[in-house]
Amino acid sequence: DTEVTQTPKHLVMGMTNKKSLKCEQHMGHRAMYWYKQKAKKPPELMFVYSYEKLSINESVPSRFSPECPNSSLLNLHLHALQPEDSALYLCASSHRTSGRNEQYFGPGTRLTVT
Amino acid sequence: GIQVEQSPPDLILQEGANSTLRCNFSDSVNNLQWFHQNPWGQLINLFYIPSGTKQNGRLSATTVATERYSLLYISSSQTTDSGVYFCAVHNQGGSEKLVFGKGTKLTVNP
Numbered sequence: 001d002t003e004v005t006q007t008p009k010h011l012v013m014g015m016t017n018k019k020s021l022k023c024e025q026h027m028g029h030r031a032m033y034w035y036k037q038k039a040k041k042p043p044e045l046m047f048v049y050s051y052e053k054l055s056i057n058e059s060v061p062s063r064f065s066p067e068c069p070n071s072s073l074l075n076l077h078l079h080a081l082q083p084e085d086s087a088l089y090l091c092a093s094s095h096r097t098s099g100r101n102e103q104y105f106g107p108g109t110r111l112t113v114t
Numbered sequence: 115g116i117q118v119e120q121s122p123p124d125l126i127l128q129e130g131a132n133s134t135l136r137c138n139f140s141d142s143v144n145n146l147q148w149f150h151q152n153p154w155g156q157l158i159n160l161f162y163i164p165s166g167t168k169q170n171g172r173l174s175a176t177t178v179a180t181e182r183y184s185l186l187y188i189s190s191s192q193t194t195d196s197g198v199y200f201c202a203v204h205n206q207g208g209s210e211k212l213v214f215g216k217g218t219k220l221t222v223n224p
Binding site for chain 2: 031033037041042043045048050055056088090100101102103104105107108110
């Protein structure tokens with residue numbers, strides 16, 4: 001099973017709302033990732049969790065707050081977002097073992113900030 | 115950081131045609147992946163191919179690591195092949211960051 005699931009599929013939120021995106025994998029992967037993708041652009045890395053610890057934060061604004069409750073789950077908490085944060089948010093996971101680090105992506109959450 | 119360039123940026127084919135997509139990278143890599151992003155946004159893994167040649171049905175890929183490029187071949191294209199094809203690499207040296215090229219947008223017309 002090479003499936004990464006994400007909920008919700010679509011999310012519309014106002015600039016004063018607080019919401020969360022969720023990601024889950026059951027492949028035994030020990031690294032999980034959040035990416036942001038704007039229209040007609042490639043995905044851009046936001047955060048990496050390795051063995052449930054934050055290992056990379058690509059200078060993401062604090063209105064995005066990641067959380068890794070356990071090795072299968074990854075959340076992205078959203079607060080006081082701006083309209084320019086509207087994008088497709090992709091979660092990915094990988095084995096994080098030496099030699100092979102193939103990443104598998106979820107279907108994404110399409111976020112609209114009004 | 116490592117640079118990834120894909121060509122061509124856009125490609126329009128008739129159904130049944132063959133095509134070759136190219137990915138050049140500026141430094142040694144220990145991971146190279148090809149993805150197909152469908153119109154709904156899903157990134158589908160096509161190949162994990164840091165070196166060598168692999169085939170999967172009508173698709174095949176070759177990476178020549180010493181010359182820092184990879185090629186994706188699509189034969190007998192179908193309308194369902196439409197979408198954006200991304201090449202993404204990890205630098206050698208252990209970085210967890212997957213660096214994407216800008217993609218090739220493929221349109222297959224019936």
